[in-house]
Amino acid sequence: MERVINCSILTPEKQIYEGQVGFAVVQAHDGEMGFLYGHSPLISKLGIGEVRLNNPKSVDYLVIEGGVVEIKDNRLIVLAEKAYKKSDLSAQELESKMKELDAQMNQMDKFSEEKFELKLEKDKLKVRLKVAKR
């Protein structure tokens, strides 16, 4: 029998990914977490980061922004608040957005609520950019 796990990545809007993978890495709340066949049941909080789904032949990259992951009986379910496939992201677009954000941030006071929000936005963009360039 093949040692694969069934993986599905869901957002409230739609199902982003469905398929069998050999090895999955997701961004948990405090670092990356890897899943292989036969993992014990686990529920964990997710952070902002990339998801790598390794198959024997290819690797799929996705971005997730917050959510929960559950694995049970070799079935991995990622409930993300937001998720993007690599193919949905364009590095050029993201870079220009990044520049825009930087310009906005430079104009702001050193410490403000808006700046904090922008910082969060920037972190998200960084991850998206990282995945887009893969």
Added chain:
Amino acid sequence: MANQRDIKRRIKSVGNTKKITSTMEMVATSKMKKVQERLNQSKPYEVKVNEIIKNLMAAGFSTIHHPLFREVAQPSRCLILQITGNRGLCGSYNTRVIEKTITFKEQLESEGKEALLYVIGKKATSFYNFIKTSMFKVGLNAEDKFSFDDAAKIGEELTKLFISGEVHEVYVSYTKVFSSANQKPEIIKLLPIAPEMEIDHDVLPAANMDYIFEPSPADIFSYILPLYLKVKIFTCFLEASYSEQFARRVAMKNATDAAKEMIKELTVTYNRVRQDKITTEISEIVGGAAALE
């Protein structure tokens, strides 16, 4: 009886109306299909979130201490979130939801509670203004542009109101989709989260108790509950929007059918009037010819 030209004019005008209503029917149908697709896409997410909450509860984690579960002994201020459409021409869709909301509000008031209204949708807003009922807050229905972020915003707002103690109970009044052809206005209790999610022991094998929780059940719990609310609101909006399009489609279909029927009747009348006129003319000619001889 109306003369030939009047009838012709009416047939034309009814025909134009028919064109408009049948187009609107098609638009509503395509919108309905889109919403249905989104509804289907979001269903597994909702199911999964419920499942994780169940698992957490099955893990023996006490839920009662979470602020979102806290019931006020004597609730005196309630908030009703009413989801209706922006536009009319959809039969009794808006009226039915409003009617249900008002009945529910009166019921709450008879129990000595104060009921605040949070109204989504232009139609309902103008109706409440018309009957001079004050509203706590109003908003437009984003219709097909409605995204999960919008639901999240409303969810956060309601949670804040609830946790700060400004309101003691939150209800949602919307049109629930029972099946693709059956929708009814419904009122559900959103907050405090009712422990209705009973654990069905038959469905959950004992192995569920062995879950590893990262970082801790309490942390996941306090993260997933607001998420649960947002997802709930999101699906409520989608269901309401589906029902609206369905109602509009039915209303427009009826209008088109009625127009067709009317054109048929008018054509019969038109032909009769025309025939009458010809008969009169012939008898006039014959009469005139007879008079000459």
